[in-house]
Amino acid sequence: MKATKQQLINEIKLLERKYEMLVWYARKSEQQIATIEGVRIAADEVTRDYPEEVASLNSPLFGNWQHxxxxxxxxxxxxxxxxxxxxxxxxYEIFPDLNS
Known part of the structure; x- marks a missing residue:
């Protein structure tokens, strides 16, 4: 079945949200996650939603590549x-937009 333009846009928005949250997570320090309640709650949600990606981000071998x-x-x-x-x-004027 061929996807409509809106279906494709919706899928891209889901991917944007996923990668926005993973980039956000990678920018947080262990201290921020441990001491700031809102950050801890959001980090727990990212870990729950994307466990494989978070494990890779936390890997000393693959973390930089994954980020x-x-x-x-x-x-x-x-x-x-x-x-x-x-x-x-x-x-093109605003590329790459990595604000998260």
Missing amino acids: GFNSGMLAGTRFVLDALDAGIEEA
Whole structure:
């Protein structure tokens, strides 16, 4: 079955949210997660929703690679959504948008 444009946009938005949360998680220190209740709650949610990705982020062997991959995916999904919403020129002007 062929997806509609809106179905594709919805799927891209889900991926954007996933990678936004993973990039957010990677930017938090262990101290922030341990001492700030709101950060701890959100970090627990990310860990619950994306256990394999969080394990990879916390790996001394793969953590940097995983964070780079997540950041690239976040930038890519935002580029596509911005291009569809505001046009390709506007998307290039704000690319890569990694604010989270």
